[in-house]
Every structure is written in structure tokens, then in C-alpha cells.
Amino acid sequence: xKGDRVEIVVDAGxxxxxxxxxxxxxxxxxxxxxxxxxxxxxxxxxxxxVVRTARFMANRVLALVExxxxxxxxxxxxxxxxxxDDPRS
Numbered sequence: 001x002k003g004d005r006v007e008i009v010v011d012a013g014x015x016x017x018x019x020x021x022x023x024x025x026x027x028x029x030x031x032x033x034x035x036x037x038x039x040x041x042x043x044x045x046x047x048x049x050v051v052r053t054a055r056f057m058a059n060r061v062l063a064l065v066e067x068x069x070x071x072x073x074x075x076x077x078x079x080x081x082x083x084x085d086d087p088r089s
Contacts, residue, residue, distance in 0.1 A: 002026045003069035006041050008054065009062045016062060021054050032066070034058060 005022040023030050027046045032039070037058045043051040 002028060004030045005067045006030050006032060007063070007065045007067065008039070008041060008056060009064075010056055011060045011062055019054060019056075021052070030066075032064065039064065 002023050002025060005020055008019045008021070010017050010019065021030055021041045021043060023043055028051065029044055030041065031044050032041050034040075039056045039058050039061050040053060041056075041064075042053045045051060
């Protein structure tokens with residue numbers, strides 16, 4: 001979803017560097033994968049095609065933090081009140 005982001009902190013020798021991959025448009029999402037010693041973070045469209053990818057050596061990655069956008073349910077978006085167990089309360 002637009003606004004999803006993944007923050008990657010990498011060991012760069014004497015210092016650390018932070019990178020961020022963000023789902024920049026509506027309908028896009030951010031996916032992470034760890035394969036064969038490589039951490040891959042990709043921005044993907046609804047159809048599954050990759051827009052951009054960031055790759056890091058897994059032994060250099062210090063932190064990988066996913067920041068999902070809070071999802072809003074359809075009933076909350078329309079302004080409806082959620083149903084309760086007891087309609088009299």
C-alpha cells in the first residue's frame with residue numbers, strides 16, 4: 001500500500017548507513033526477501049512487476065525494519081460505527 005516503507009541499516013565499515021524503500025504510489029507495496037546471503041527489498045506494483053530493488057549483503061545488514069501503513073477498514077472509511085454485541089448499549 002502507498003506509504004509502506006522498509007528501513008535498512010547497513011554496516012559500512014567505520015560507520016553505519018540507513019536506506020529506505022517506500023511504496024511511492026497507490027497500489028504499490030514493498031516486499032523483502034533473503035536469498036543466498038543477499039537481502040533484497042523491492043517496490044512492486046499490483047500486477048507483480050518490480051519497479052525498483054535495493055540489494056544488500058546479508059552479513060552487513062544490522063537492522064531491517066518494516067513500517068506498514070495502518071490499514072483502514074471499509075466500515076471505518078465510510079464513517080459507520082462498528083456493530084456491538086449488545087445493540088442496546
